[in-house]
Amino acid sequence: MSNATIYDVAGAAGVSLATVSRVLNNPEKVKEETRQRVLKVIKELGYRPNVIARGLASRKTTTVGIVISDVTRASVAEMLGGISDIAHNYKYSIKLFSIREDMDVMDVLKDIVAEQVDGVLYLNDELNESRVEEVKEIFQDNQIPFVFANVVSDDPEVPMVSIDYEKAGYEITKMMLDHHRKNVYLLSTARRYSVNDKKEAGYSKAMQEAGLEPKIFRTSGDTHVNRQHFKTFFSDKKVDAAIGVRDSIAVSFMNIAIDDGVKVPKDLSVAGFQNTKYALLSRPNLTSIDVPVYDIGAVSMRLLTKLMNAKDVDNIRIILPHYIVKRQSTI
Amino acid sequence: MSNATIYDVAGAAGVSLATVSRVLNNPEKVKEETRQRVLKVIKELGYRPNVIARGLASRKTTTVGIVISDVTRASVAEMLGGISDIAHNYKYSIKLFSIREDMDVMDVLKDIVAEQVDGVLYLNDELNESRVEEVKEIFQDNQIPFVFANVVSDDPEVPMVSIDYEKAGYEITKMMLDHHRKNVYLLSTARRYSVNDKKEAGYSKAMQEAGLEPKIFRTSGDTHVNRQHFKTFFSDKKVDAAIGVRDSIAVSFMNIAIDDGVKVPKDLSVAGFQNTKYALLSRPNLTSIDVPVYDIGAVSMRLLTKLMNAKDVDNIRIILPHYIVKRQSTI
DNA sequence: CTGAAAGCGCTTACAG
DNA sequence: CTGAAAGCGCTTACAG
Numbered sequence: 001m002s003n004a005t006i007y008d009v010a011g012a013a014g015v016s017l018a019t020v021s022r023v024l025n026n027p028e029k030v031k032e033e034t035r036q037r038v039l040k041v042i043k044e045l046g047y048r049p050n051v052i053a054r055g056l057a058s059r060k061t062t063t064v065g066i067v068i069s070d071v072t073r074a075s076v077a078e079m080l081g082g083i084s085d086i087a088h089n090y091k092y093s094i095k096l097f098s099i100r101e102d103m104d105v106m107d108v109l110k111d112i113v114a115e116q117v118d119g120v121l122y123l124n125d126e127l128n129e130s131r132v133e134e135v136k137e138i139f140q141d142n143q144i145p146f147v148f149a150n151v152v153s154d155d156p157e158v159p160m161v162s163i164d165y166e167k168a169g170y171e172i173t174k175m176m177l178d179h180h181r182k183n184v185y186l187l188s189t190a191r192r193y194s195v196n197d198k199k200e201a202g203y204s205k206a207m208q209e210a211g212l213e214p215k216i217f218r219t220s221g222d223t224h225v226n227r228q229h230f231k232t233f234f235s236d237k238k239v240d241a242a243i244g245v246r247d248s249i250a251v252s253f254m255n256i257a258i259d260d261g262v263k264v265p266k267d268l269s270v271a272g273f274q275n276t277k278y279a280l281l282s283r284p285n286l287t288s289i290d291v292p293v294y295d296i297g298a299v300s301m302r303l304l305t306k307l308m309n310a311k312d313v314d315n316i317r318i319i320l321p322h323y324i325v326k327r328q329s330t331i
Numbered sequence: 332m333s334n335a336t337i338y339d340v341a342g343a344a345g346v347s348l349a350t351v352s353r354v355l356n357n358p359e360k361v362k363e364e365t366r367q368r369v370l371k372v373i374k375e376l377g378y379r380p381n382v383i384a385r386g387l388a389s390r391k392t393t394t395v396g397i398v399i400s401d402v403t404r405a406s407v408a409e410m411l412g413g414i415s416d417i418a419h420n421y422k423y424s425i426k427l428f429s430i431r432e433d434m435d436v437m438d439v440l441k442d443i444v445a446e447q448v449d450g451v452l453y454l455n456d457e458l459n460e461s462r463v464e465e466v467k468e469i470f471q472d473n474q475i476p477f478v479f480a481n482v483v484s485d486d487p488e489v490p491m492v493s494i495d496y497e498k499a500g501y502e503i504t505k506m507m508l509d510h511h512r513k514n515v516y517l518l519s520t521a522r523r524y525s526v527n528d529k530k531e532a533g534y535s536k537a538m539q540e541a542g543l544e545p546k547i548f549r550t551s552g553d554t555h556v557n558r559q560h561f562k563t564f565f566s567d568k569k570v571d572a573a574i575g576v577r578d579s580i581a582v583s584f585m586n587i588a589i590d591d592g593v594k595v596p597k598d599l600s601v602a603g604f605q606n607t608k609y610a611l612l613s614r615p616n617l618t619s620i621d622v623p624v625y626d627i628g629a630v631s632m633r634l635l636t637k638l639m640n641a642k643d644v645d646n647i648r649i650i651l652p653h654y655i656v657k658r659q660s661t662i
Numbered sequence: 663c664t665g666a667a668a669g670c671g672c673t674t675a676c677a678g
Numbered sequence: 679c680t681g682a683a684a685g686c687g688c689t690t691a692c693a694g
Contacts, residue, residue, distance in 0.1 A: 015664075019664060027688075031663055049687080052446075053686070056381075056387050056688075056689090057690080058670085058689055063426075072409055075410075076408075077407075084402065088431075096415065096425040098412075098426075100416070116383045205619055230391070246680080283586060286513045336671060346680075350681095350683090352674085356674095360680095361679070384671030385671080607663095666692095667693105672685105674684090674685090674686105
């Protein structure tokens with residue numbers, strides 16, 4: 001059955017429990033012959049070390065905490081995929097902590113500390129800089145390595161993995177301008193996140209370089225542009241290009257415009273961010289900035305393992321490449 | 332800092348560590364006055380019990396294991412949302428175990444047992460009955476309560492939460508037939524899952540009742556119908572209605588049909604399963620069976636807490652209601 | 663290369 | 679109502 005303990009193994013193999021432990025953790029310190037004998041018994045008994053006991057004794061749980069706000073978002077789920085794959089390679093388990101609106105972030109973080117995780121991955125593109133500092137502080141105080149995934153922070157001490165969102169914002173805007181679009185709008189969110197701030201900065205830079213006024217529209221809901229928004233804001237304005245900070249915003253805007261008789265991409269170019277399945281399933285297909293979310297997850301997990309093993313990590317801030325996937329929604 | 336232990340609290344409050352432990356776990360056994368004193372110290376020191384030590388001593392980790400195959404799928408992420416909300420209410424932590432194609436399922440399950448979780452939620456609509464039996468056996472042997480979420484099994488001993496997929500398949504097919512469609516196809520997956528088997532059964536039943544031949548098309552990939560499929564399979568056939576076992580299959584089929592000049596819903600009615608965001612963002616909007624995935628997650632987590640507390644649970648097999656959301660893709 | 667022993671930070675009968 | 683003590687199943691110096 002499952003209830004074999006290290007004592008059972010030691011007894012059956014005729015060694016002390018210290019030796020069994022060594023076979024598992026420092027096999028090179030055990031004589032080949034003994035090791036084989038112990039391994040055989042382990043196999044026969046189907047022994048698997050109780051990870052809780054091991055965690056208490058060694059002060060290592062081989063578990064990492066993943067902090068997320070909303071699992072439901074496609075990018076978060078995708079990142080989890082990358083994290084989970086790498087974690088499995090390095091034999092780490094994953095504990096999930098989701099922070100809902102009504103929860104006190106600092107309280108949750110203290111819980112995570114009490115959970116004795118070996119490291120923390122903070123997934124969230126909805127953070128502002130001051131929040132980043134708070135998070136950094138609590139984990140540093142408790143000496144828990146952490147990595148921000150898909151978070152933008154200018155603090156050079158903060159380990160993070162992301163893409164260059166400002167550059168991406170600049171490039172996609174530039175593309176619209178190169179296509180001779182003049183009234184390029186950025187569809188952003190009402191709440192301010194550093195990631196979206198960067199996109200906006202890149203957009204504004206491109207517009208200003210072209211001698212144009214940046215025009216940023218903020219949805220009240222975070223994911224969609226609804227008919228109401230469209231009517232009140234856009235119908236009396238000229239708009240020949242729109243960039244959504246998320247694909248879902250871009251697609252919802254495009255759908256409404258088409259319903260309104262606008263031709264895409266002839267009269268209106270539309271592009272989004274993230275290159276999710278929405279971009280592929282929409283008609284016309286949506287041009288989008290491909291953000292390698294799976295890779296961001298995988299690379300940040302990899303970085304975290306390095307940090308947990310206290311190897312001197314040369315580069316704790318990793319910028320992954322992005323690219324524009326051109327589809328039917330732009331010329 | 333964070334390193335206060337139960338000893339520190341006991342010392343500062345002038346009681347034994349047993350009393351501190353009681354304040355936390357059986358407060359009613361401690362005199363009001365003493366309790367207040369201890370609680371005050373706990374607060375001052377910012378003490379949080381080390382959950383690992385507690386887990387070892389009490390043999391309860393207040394952690395549940397969640398087994399999933401692919402986090403990336405919208406329904407899985409949504410279920411995780413429901414699970415996480417309820418888990419938080421009951422103070423359970425969540426450990427995530429994802430099983431990839433190349434992994435040995437039984438091996439992962441044994442790992443989960445070694446992780447000492449108090450219970451397991453198995454999320455997967457891609458199981459067949461024999462796999463269900465294996466899973467059931469390993470957890471029963473180790474006396475770990477478990478619940479299948481969004482899994483269909485006819486074994487009355489298996490705790491599960493799902494909808495009646497057969498009924499749903501029947502109803503949506505019936506709707507098509509009521510709209511005088513004759514050539515109703517079911518777009519299913521190549522691999523056989525019990526959930527899809529049920530949908531197929533419901534579909535076939537409705538077709539047969541109408542004196543029609545069931546026509547099931549199986550995609551080679553699991554999520555999309557591609558142009559190739561369409562050309563080789565459908566272009567020479569009459570088809571006036573199609574039901575996808577997933578929204579993504581339905582939308583991809585619909586898109587290709589439209590590209591081919593077919594009018595939806597006039598010439599072709601299309602419907603999907605799951606009522607995901609794809610259904611909303613597609614044009615025309617997709618009619619879909621709403622599967623309450625969030626609720627399935629939440630209810631299954633709730634059921635699991637009951638099982639873990641060994642209350643006599645009267646109903647271990649819960650069928651949640653579903654309904655058809657009618658949109659533009661059907662008449 | 664191996665064993666005896668202490669200790670990780672808690673919980674929980676058992677006395678009192 | 680409270681405390682002393684054993685124990686949860688491991689790891690890890692320390693001897694030998």
